[in-house]
Amino acid sequence: MAGHSKWANIQHRKGRQDAKRGKVFTKLIKEITVAAKMGGGDITANPRLRLAVEKARGESMPKDNIENAIKRGTGQLEGVTYEEGRYEGYGISGAAVIVDCLTDNKTRTVADVRHAFSKYGGNMGTDGCVAFQFKHCGQLMFAPGTDEDALMDAALEAGAEDVITNDDGSIEVVTGPYEFSDAKAALEAAGFVAEFGEVTMKPLNETELEGDDAVRMQKLLDALESLDDVQEVYTSAVMDD
Template sequence: MAGHSKWGNIKHKKAATDAKRSKIWTKLIKEMTVAARLGGNNTGSNPRLRLAIEKATDANIPKNNINRAIQRGVGDVEGWHYEKIRYEGYGIHGAAIIIDTITDNRARTLAEVRHALSKQGGHLGTDGSVAFLFEYIGQLLFAPDTPEEELIEVALAAGVDDVITNNDGSIKVIFQPNNFAQIKATLEAAGFKSELSGVTMQPKTEVKFTGSQAINMQKLLDALENLDDAQDVYTNAVIISE
C-alpha cells in the first residue's frame, strides 16, 4: 500500500544521530546491559540482546566492551545499577510522545524529561496515557532508489505483514518483532540492505505538523533525544518539510 513521505524525517534523525556519535556508544552499552539482565546472555533466546549487539557492532564498539556490558547485565561484573524507565507525555497540539530511558538515577532523569517537555511546549503524562496509541512492530526502511517490485516479492515471500511505498519512493517493510533477525537476514541475503532497521513503536494515528509548528515540534523531539538517559523517543507527530 502507499504511504506519505517519510524519508525527510529519517534523514533528519540520522543526521542528528551522526552529530552526537560520541553518545551512541554509551546508549548502546546501556541497552546491552539491560537486555542481558532481563533476558540472559544467550542471543539465541534473547532477541533484544541480539539486536543490541548487532547495533553495537555496526557502531564499531570493540568486542571487549560488548562482552563487558553483557557480563555486567548478568551479574558477572560488579557495579550494575541501570534500570529502564518509560515516560509518556504530550507535545504541541497533544501529539503523543513516549520516551524510553535507561538510568542510574530516577530523580535526575524524571527532572530532565519533564524540563525538556515543558521548555518546548509539552508536558508529562501518566503511565498508559499515550501507550495505547502505539503498537510494537519490526521495520526495515529502504532508500527511494531501491528496486520496488523485487523487494516486495522477496519481502512477501519472507512472511512480512506489509510493504509500504511512500510518496517519496522510500519503502518500509513491517513485520512481527520476533521475526526481526530472520526477515532482515533473508532480505540482506537477497541484496537488500536497509537504511534504518529495528523494533519500534508505530503510531496507530498520526498528527501532521507544518511551518513554524513543525519547527517547534522538531525542537522538542531533538531536546528529548539529546538527553543522556534517553534511549528511544517515539511520537505520532509527522514533521512535513515545506
C-alpha cells in the first residue's frame, strides 16, 4: 500500500496499548476467568486459558491473581459471572470494526458500544456484518533488517501458516491462534525474538486513513477501548503517525 508503513503502524498501536496498561490486569483476569469456566482449569488441556495465562505472566501479573482467577472460573471461588459478546460495525470511511467484550450486563454493554459508535461517526452493524473480513490468527512482527530467509526457514519449521515480507522491510509471521505460543517459543529458541506478538483478528484487507479521517477514527477506537466491558477492539483501519 503506497505510503503506508506496516512497521510504523504496529509500533504506533503497541505504544497506545502500553499507555493503557492500567486496565490490563482487569481485562486479563476476566479472560482467565471465562477461559477457565468454558474449558476447565488445566492449562495444558485448555489452549485459550494457556494463552491468557501466558499473557498475564508477560504483564508480570502476580501468581496469586492468576490462580484466583482460574478458581473463580472453575467455581472454586465465588465471583462475578461474565458473558462474552461480540459487536461489529463500521468506522470512518467504512473501516470495519470488531469489539469483543466480557460483561456481567449485556444490556448495558450493547448500549455503551452503540453510543460510542454513533457519537464518534461510526455505525454499529448486525452480527457477522464485518467478521468475514478478518482472520483469527497469531501474529508475530519482526523488525526491518531481520534475515528473511533464515526467519522463513525457522517459521516453517515452527509450524507457521505464512510469512509475509512488507514493503518497509518488516516481516510478519502468521500462525494458528492456538499454535501461537508454541511457534513463538520455537522461533525464540532459533534466535528470533519478535518485537511484537499477539493473537488477533487480522484484517484481510486494510483501509488506510489520513488527516482528519485518521483523527476521527482514532477517537472512535479510543472511545470503544475505554469502555469497562471491552476486552479487544479490532479494525481494518491503518493510521501512521
